[in-house]
Amino acid sequence: MLGVMSFKPADQLGLQRVISPQGVLPQQADSIDPSLPIAEDELLIEVESLNIDSASFHQISEACGKDIAKIEQHILDLVKKRGKQHNPVTGSGGMLIGKVTEIGPKFPIQEKPVQVGDRIATLVSLSLTPLTIRKIKKIHPQVDRVDIEGHAILFGSGLFARLPEDLSQNLALAVLDVAGAPAQTRQLVQPNQTVVVIGGGGKSGILCLYEAKRKPGVKTIAIDYSDAAISRLKTLPFVDHVIQGDARQATIIMAEVAKLTQNKMGDVVINVANIPETEMSCILSCRPKGIVYFFSMATSFTRAALGAEGVGADVDLRIGNGYTEGHADLALSLLRESPELMRLFQESYA
Numbered sequence: 001m002l003g004v005m006s007f008k009p010a011d012q013l014g015l016q017r018v019i020s021p022q023g024v025l026p027q028q029a030d031s032i033d034p035s036l037p038i039a040e041d042e043l044l045i046e047v048e049s050l051n052i053d054s055a056s057f058h059q060i061s062e063a064c065g066k067d068i069a070k071i072e073q074h075i076l077d078l079v080k081k082r083g084k085q086h087n088p089v090t091g092s093g094g095m096l097i098g099k100v101t102e103i104g105p106k107f108p109i110q111e112k113p114v115q116v117g118d119r120i121a122t123l124v125s126l127s128l129t130p131l132t133i134r135k136i137k138k139i140h141p142q143v144d145r146v147d148i149e150g151h152a153i154l155f156g157s158g159l160f161a162r163l164p165e166d167l168s169q170n171l172a173l174a175v176l177d178v179a180g181a182p183a184q185t186r187q188l189v190q191p192n193q194t195v196v197v198i199g200g201g202g203k204s205g206i207l208c209l210y211e212a213k214r215k216p217g218v219k220t221i222a223i224d225y226s227d228a229a230i231s232r233l234k235t236l237p238f239v240d241h242v243i244q245g246d247a248r249q250a251t252i253i254m255a256e257v258a259k260l261t262q263n264k265m266g267d268v269v270i271n272v273a274n275i276p277e278t279e280m281s282c283i284l285s286c287r288p289k290g291i292v293y294f295f296s297m298a299t300s301f302t303r304a305a306l307g308a309e310g311v312g313a314d315v316d317l318r319i320g321n322g323y324t325e326g327h328a329d330l331a332l333s334l335l336r337e338s339p340e341l342m343r344l345f346q347e348s349y350a
Contacts, residue, residue, distance in 0.1 A: 008039035010106045014155040017130055019083070026155075027128035032083040034130035034153060041156030043114065044102035047133075048169070050126065050146040051177045052094040054202060054274035055298040056087040057144040063089075072136050075146060079133050085126040092297035093126030094144070096152055097163065097173050107156055114162070119169075121176045122152070123159035123328060143174065143349050161328040167335070174349035175331050178204035181272060181295050182211040182334060183327035184320060188268050188291055192217035196257060196266035196285050198247045199273030201229025203349065204295060206236070208270050210334055210341055213238035221260055223247060223281075236340055247273050250280035257285040271296045279304040286315045295320030 008016060016039070018024060019031040026032050038044045052060075052075075064070035079085055085093050100118045103109065114120065122129060130153040137147040154160060163172050181204040189195055195212040197205045200222030209220050222233045223243045233242045243256045257265055265287040271278060276298040283304065286292050292315050294304060304317055324330075335341050 007037055007104055008042075010041040010104070010156065011039050012041060012156040014128070014130070014157075017083075017153075025128070026084070026130075027086075027125065031081065032128075032130055034083045034132045034151075036151075038102060038104050038153055039156075040104045040106040041108070042104045043100055043107060043154040043158070043160075045096070045098040045120065045122070045152045045154060046101045047096050047098040047131070047148055047150045047152050049098075049173060050085060050094055050096050050148060051173050052085065052126070052144045052146060053087070053090070053092040053297050054144055054204075055296060056090045056092045056094065057141070058274045059087060059089050061141060066141070068139055068141065071139055071141070076133060076136060079131055084129055084131050086128075090297055091127065093129070095122050095124070095126060095177050096129070096131075097121045097169060098152065101151075104156075112160070114160070119163045120160040121163060121173060121328075122154060123161055123176065123179070123323065124154070125322065129154065129158075143170075145170070145173070159323065164332060167332070168350050171335070171345055171350045172332070174203055174345060175207070175335055176328055178207060178272075179327040179331035180320065180322035180324055181270075182207040183324035183330050184293065184295065185211045185270065186330070187324070188293055188318075189215050189218060190267075191215045193267035194219045194221065194261055194264065196221045196223065196269045196282075198223045198253070198269065198271045198278055198282055198285075199296065200224050200239070201226065201233050202272060202274065203345070204272040205270075206233075206341065206344065207331060207334060208272065208295075209236070210238050210338060212268075221257065221266065223253060223256075232344065236344070238340070247278035247281040248275070250284050253281040254284035266290060268293065271299065274298060276300065277303065280307045280311075283308045283313045283315060283317075284311065286313070288314050289316070291316045291318060293318045293320060
């Protein structure tokens with residue numbers, strides 16, 4: 001009958017979109033189907049920008065010799081092949097912003113209020129989000145962002161945040177991309193602890209440092225490699241100490257942390273580095289019975305677990321979870337609360 005809109009059957013986890021291998025979730029799949037129509041419980045989003053996970057963009061950039069044309073073709077080929085922006089090397093994706101253009105009749109709008117025309121940021125990984133790219137408009141390598149024309153599909157189980165009206169699109173995108181990190185930091189850090197952040201000069205690291213310092217008596221130590229990151233960190237009042245070094249050189253980083261802590265080491269060590277092989281710097285910088293939190297998507301569970309065992313480190317190893325209840329609002333509130341954070345994010349990402 002003409003005029004009647006057709007939908008695929010409701011499928012909260014998106015299992016019907018898995019092409020191969022059958023029986024796995026969309027994130028685990030080698031390829032998924034991003035075709036229309038949407039399912040009864042899905043959202044259709046006209047995509048404006050992809051914010052690719054830092055570890056993933058770094059790997060793609062290096063593999064393409066930092067050539068923008070090659071990066072563009074790599075991304076187009078990857079999404080065409082897999083039906084999603086899912087880096088097979090890092091296993092990570094990122095997130096996106098765009099405008100809602102269609103809402104399935106069974107999408108849970110009571111729990112997740114949304115209307116056609118709303119501009120949203122997805123809070124689930126691109127590694128499981130059905131995506132079609134019609135055209136790449138521009139790549140911004142300094143902030144891991146790719147402006148595109150295309151569409152994406154959000155499952156009924158998917159999370160999103162409506163873009164705030166008081167912040168620019170790019171600013172909100174930069175913050176929401178890493179919203180899980182400061183939210184987890186709030187749960188992990190206790191008053192009077194020493195918190196070490198490896199990769200502290202990036203956006204997630206800076207948010208973690210700020211959130212940690214909000215607890216009374218906390219001492220913060222930031223570790224990064226580049227001159228630009230170190231200069232940036234030294235201007236921030238919530239960073240007590242800055243170490244410049246290569247986090248792949250574990251014993252050197254350990255020695256520097258030992259100097260600053262009188263050999264007590266960190267109570268909580270947070271890894272937000274975007275390169276692999278930084279696990280042992282975190283483990284060796286942590287005190288016995290302390291917590292090492294791996295938020296970096298470049299983390300190897302094997303290197304971390306066997307490495308800690310190999311040096312006899314009795315530390316609590318935790319894998320980062322990009323979702324914590326209320327994490328989007330929390331991250332945005334930190335930006336509004338801190339003039340220093342707002343200035344830095346406007347200069348770097350807006």
